[in-house]
Amino acid sequence: MLQARRALVSVSDKTELAPFARGLTELGIEILSTGGTLKHLAENGVEATAVAEITGSPEILGGRVKTLHPRIHGGILADRSKDDHLRELEDQGIVPIDIVAVNLYPFQQTIARDGVDMADAIEMIDIGGPCMTRAAAKNYRGVVVVVDPSDYDRVLEALRDGNGSVPEDLRQHLALKAFQHTQEYDTAIATWLASQNGTVRAPATPAPAGAMPEQLSVELAKEFEPRYGENPHQASAIYSTVGENGILGGFEKLQGKELSWNNMLDADAARKLVSLFDEPAVVIVKHNNPCGVGRGADLVEAYGRALECDPVSAFGSIVAVNREASEALAEQMRQLFVEVVIAPSYEAGAREIYGRKKNLRVLVAPLYEATDSDIELRGIDGGFLAQTPDGLAEDPSTWECVTERQATDEERRALEFAWKLTRYTKSNAIVLTNADQSVGIGAGQMSRVDSCRIAIDKAVLPVAGTVAGSDAFFPFRDAFDVLADAGVVAVAQPGGSKGDEELIAAANERGVAMLFTGRRHFRH
DSSP states (O other), X not given: OOOOOEEEEEESOOTTHHHHHHHHHHTTOEEEEOXXXXXXXXXXXXXXXXXXXXXXXXXXXXXXBSSOSHHHHHHHHOOTTOHHHHHHHHHHTOOOOOEEEEEOOOHHHHHTSTTOOHHHHHHTOOSHHHHHHHHHHHTTTTOEXXXXXXXXXXXXXXXXXXXXXXXXXXXXXXXXXHHHXXXXXXXXXXXXXXXXXXXXXXXXXXXXXXXXXXXOOOOEEEEEOOSOSSSTXXXXXXXXXXXXXXXXXXXXXXXXXXXXXXXXXXXHHHHHHHTTOSSOEEEEEETTEEEEEEEOSSHHHHHHHHHHHOTTTTTTEEEEESSOBOHHHHHHGGGSOEEEEEESOBOHHHHHHHHTSTTOEEEEOOOOOOOTTOOEEEEETTEEEEEOXXXXXXXXXXXXXXXXXXXXXXXHHHHXXXXXXXXXXXXXXXXXXXXXXXXXXXXXXXXXXXHHHHHHHHOSSOOTTOEEEESSOOSSHHHHHHHHHTTOOEEEEOOOOTTHHHHHXXXXXXXXXXXXXXXXXXXX
């Protein structure tokens, strides 16, 4: 690369910009700039030339057109190894631009604001910035492109060490970052526009054809690398979706040792389930299944009910709560070994108590709220499965009681509780509860009969008088009879089986109330 003589600097993020620009001028590099960047440099005593002086054209259309000019893009795109390119520059009076420091309008930050309107978002779609960035990255053999302020120091150091030139391996690395930067930006715009146009819709039952987009672009940014994946021989990393709120809605780790891959998977399940409850609730998750769920007047009562369901499985678990974690809750949890606690906030006393367990990972994260524009992805060989989330609100008043015996108000309340648990219990899922706590959970079995038996066998509390939620219909009465024999008094299930009449007759025979919810909750 020839010795750098001219740099174009036009940035939205002005972090560390003045020291970088000052370093360029100290190396004898002329700076061209525009708009707010030019003003910022002047305020910090850095000499720069307005792009309008080079192009001979003023900024127009409220700043939409500033750098879209041959004197700019010719200076960036000219291949320094081609004599005819250099002759054309000379004939046109164009000076090569050797450094392009650009980052783009804050589109992602704008659409993240509550109540942002379409006009404001559209105005944050940068045109000139991506053009200059891509041009410089394409021509990295002769141009240094810088989109990340964290690279300013290394570029200055390279220029000083190289007597005004930057080594090709660094130029290539910076070009890659530039293309990733513009790809991320365009993906955020396309995803947002798709959501505004209703490309993604909450499906009816069944989901209509065309409810999902024909093409789906997802930009991921690596947040951190756990020591390993599900098992020690598996490499892993945790990625966030660019342009969204962040992992677990934008969590922060307040204390504790390194988060594992399994910690993150279980924390996600626990947070989503506990967010379904309006009342104070506690969810205990182990191996991506709830092993105890309780609700109460406060978190202490809810925790006691959750733990009572399966205190053995709760050892080494993840605990999520849907209120500020109180000092009293932390005190109650002192005797239990927990891997992770996740809450929307913490009292100071709770932080102090949790802080005594140095390895305990304490996370703060907002509650989960599914939207009908969300898309969940799951990787398979050669691609991904995509679907809308199963966390959208349901209306229990639409459930149909199909038996002669009607469910009591207390039984309905318990069934609504059980039905929430089925959403985040692996299929085949059978959940036994009373009105405020889980009693037995049968998860992940190939046979629904086995799930019923496991839920009953694992129960520490009395099963007689409980209700049951089944994530899918009963194809035969055998599984239902297992529940009825154990004393279950009411059942919620989707219905829709060819064997529904047999099930209804069995429920009438056993005096069990049965409600059809009309919605299945498989979770594989």
